[in-house]
Amino acid sequence: MIPAIGIVDVRVAxxxxxxxxxxxxxxxKHSAVAVIGPSGTGKSTLLRTLSRMNDRVPGxxxxxxxxVGGEDVYAKGLDVCRLRRKVGMIFQTPCMFPKSIFxxxxxxxxxxxxxxxxxxxxxxxxxxRRVFLWEEVKDRLHKPAPNLSLGQQQRLAxxxxxxxxxxxxxxxxxxSSLDPQSALAIEELILSLKKDHTxxxxxxxxxxxxxxxxxxxxxxxxxxxxxxxxxAVFGRPAHAATRAYLGRAEEA
Amino acid sequence: MTRGFLEKGVxxxxxxxxxxxxxxxxxxxxxxxxxxxxxxxxxxxxxxARDFGAAGGVRYQMEGTLLLMVGAAALGLPLALAGALFQTxxxxxxxxxxGLRLLVYSMNGVPTILFGLLGYLFFGITLGAGVSWLTGxxxxxxxxxxxxxxxxxxxxxxxxxQYREAAGALGLSRWQVVRSIVLPHCLYGIVTGTLLGLxxxxxxxxxxxxxxxxxxxxxxxxxxxxPVPTLQTHILVLAQEALNPRTIENAWGAGLVLLxxxxxxxxxxLVFRGRLSMEFER
Ligand SMILES: Nc1ncnc2c1ncn2[C@@H]1O[C@H](COP(=O)(O)OP(=O)(O)O)[C@@H](O)[C@H]1O
Ligand SMILES: [Mg+2]
Numbered sequence: 001m002i003p004a005i006g007i008v009d010v011r012v013a014x015x016x017x018x019x020x021x022x023x024x025x026x027x028x029k030h031s032a033v034a035v036i037g038p039s040g041t042g043k044s045t046l047l048r049t050l051s052r053m054n055d056r057v058p059g060x061x062x063x064x065x066x067x068v069g070g071e072d073v074y075a076k077g078l079d080v081c082r083l084r085r086k087v088g089m090i091f092q093t094p095c096m097f098p099k100s101i102f103x104x105x106x107x108x109x110x111x112x113x114x115x116x117x118x119x120x121x122x123x124x125x126x127x128x129r130r131v132f133l134w135e136e137v138k139d140r141l142h143k144p145a146p147n148l149s150l151g152q153q154q155r156l157a158x159x160x161x162x163x164x165x166x167x168x169x170x171x172x173x174x175x176s177s178l179d180p181q182s183a184l185a186i187e188e189l190i191l192s193l194k195k196d197h198t199x200x201x202x203x204x205x206x207x208x209x210x211x212x213x214x215x216x217x218x219x220x221x222x223x224x225x226x227x228x229x230x231x232a233v234f235g236r237p238a239h240a241a242t243r244a245y246l247g248r249a250e251e252a
Numbered sequence: 253m254t255r256g257f258l259e260k261g262v263x264x265x266x267x268x269x270x271x272x273x274x275x276x277x278x279x280x281x282x283x284x285x286x287x288x289x290x291x292x293x294x295x296x297x298x299x300x301a302r303d304f305g306a307a308g309g310v311r312y313q314m315e316g317t318l319l320l321m322v323g324a325a326a327l328g329l330p331l332a333l334a335g336a337l338f339q340t341x342x343x344x345x346x347x348x349x350x351g352l353r354l355l356v357y358s359m360n361g362v363p364t365i366l367f368g369l370l371g372y373l374f375f376g377i378t379l380g381a382g383v384s385w386l387t388g389x390x391x392x393x394x395x396x397x398x399x400x401x402x403x404x405x406x407x408x409x410x411x412x413x414q415y416r417e418a419a420g421a422l423g424l425s426r427w428q429v430v431r432s433i434v435l436p437h438c439l440y441g442i443v444t445g446t447l448l449g450l451x452x453x454x455x456x457x458x459x460x461x462x463x464x465x466x467x468x469x470x471x472x473x474x475x476x477x478x479p480v481p482t483l484q485t486h487i488l489v490l491a492q493e494a495l496n497p498r499t500i501e502n503a504w505g506a507g508l509v510l511l512x513x514x515x516x517x518x519x520x521x522l523v524f525r526g527r528l529s530m531e532f533e534r
Contacts, residue, residue, distance in 0.1 A: 053420065053421065055344075056344055058344065058345070058346045081423045081424065081425050082423070084420065084422070084423040085422075085423035088422075089421040091414065091417070091421075093414070095412075095414045095415060095417070095418040097418070097419070097433065107419070107432075108422030108423055108424065111422075111423075111424050111428045111432065112423060112424075160422065161421070161422065164422055164423055
């Protein structure tokens with residue numbers, strides 16, 4: 001079977017400074033893979049490289065092969081907008097457009113499929129239900145989204161991404177800027193998304209990685225130190241560096 | 253010398269210089285108001301100049317100045333907007349970005365007489381537009397372009413990158429991001445820049461004096477190839493050549509009208525400056 005995400009010997013540098021070094025990984029369809037590791041190790045870079053979010057970054061250079069759904073991410077002439085619809089990205093801090101909740105939810109659709117505008121209210125309701133936000137916002141859909149709590153904003157950001165029907169979701173520390181309760185709500189949501197989506201999740205919260213992911217990749221200084229089934233990586237880490245990181249993170 | 257002492261000295265110097273600037277500004281305003289205030293009445297705004305400026309008003313001069321300003325802004329704004337968007341949204345190479353930026357900022361400092369001269373040689377002679385309203389508008393448009401562009405560009409650059417990323421991550425093309433996020437965000441920057449550009453065009457004399465304006469007999473231009481009378485030229489000619497005290501007073505009156513026009517444009521631009529439309533919507 002073709003993996004949903006295939007990364008082969010990828011090297012990334014900013015202005016000649018190497019950030020990812022010979023990274024390889026595979027993510028099976030409809031599985032969740034967690035990426036863990038210290039700050040500044042290149043976890044965000046890996047995710048951003050997969051959805052070509054770094055194209056605008058000056059001095060960014062990538063080598064190796066990245067594929068999503070069998071398609072070369074850096075192929076010449078690739079439609080980047082279509083790729084990004086297929087590969088949704090959720091950031092650490094949700095960024096609401098200064099518009100209503102409703103307009104935020106259908107923001108991507110409105111630009112890509114304006115002809116379907118009659119269906120927008122139904123689609124909005126459907127995706128808001130999927131992120132467990134419908135009951136909280138159904139009476140104020142036309143109120144400004146930036147007034148929502150951070151946790152609600154993050155769920156709205158996920159709803160907005162789901163509305164353009166991605167196959168793959170890249171989540172970059174989606175709960176780090178949230179309070180513990182909102183973080184748990186997002187975690188529940190992530191678990192429920194596994195059914196229909198392939199997930200690549202960067203997280204600092206090891207307990208979260210354990211609960212959510214099927215496999216875990218441990219990244220340090222731009223290299224994959226260890227990867228495999230989550231239970232194995234956490235239960236029987238093969239490398240001293242992994243043990244050291246897990247130990248340090250446990251204390252913190 | 254202690255650090256506190258030095259700081260106090262610098263602060264005192266700054267206060268003095270600010271006070272001095274305000275003082276000079278008030279002095280100019282008072283002087284022009286006292287000398288020209290007597291000339292202002294309804295007729296001054298509604299009538300044509302007569303008797304070499306000694307009688308009548310400045311109706312056609314006002315219309316001419318407005319015509320040049322508005323024409324220049326109408327032409328300069330789209331160019332400046334396109335330039336600003338091209339530089340901020342489409343140029344990715346940092347070296348080219350810096351080069352273009354430097355170019356725009358230095359264009360802002362070019363002496364306006366040079367714009368007049370080169371503009372006249374190119375538009376007036378080479379393209380055959382002559383001494384005309386059209387030549388003036390073209391020259392002024394190029395002259396105020398950097399003023400507008402700098403203002404627009406600063407507004408665009410104040411937009412946090414995460415808005416672009418969030419929109420881009422949803423699959424919007426660059427142009428869609430520009431239309432739905434960048435342009436609404438910098439709306440007030442566009443307004444501010446346009447007002448400052450208008451003010452700059454209104455105050456400009458050197459570049460249009462021999463390229464677009466005429467003194468006696470000219471009225472509202474009937475064709476693009478006609479010259480226009482303007483307040484600036486009017487003031488200059490009256491002040492240089494008149495002996496009659498009524499004429500002198502009318503020159504000051506025209507000066508007062510021009511000054512009020514420029515100041516209200518700048519004041520209005522300050523109202524809009526720094527206001528971000530995205531936050532405004534909340
Ligand atoms: N836009 C950029 N330009 C230059 N260097 C960058 C950029 N983004 C990240 N880096 C550098 O790349 C390294 C990895 O960063 P990042 O991928 O954000 O790590 P992580 O997400 O694991 O904390 C860091 O050293 C960081 O300074
Ligand atoms: Mg990161």
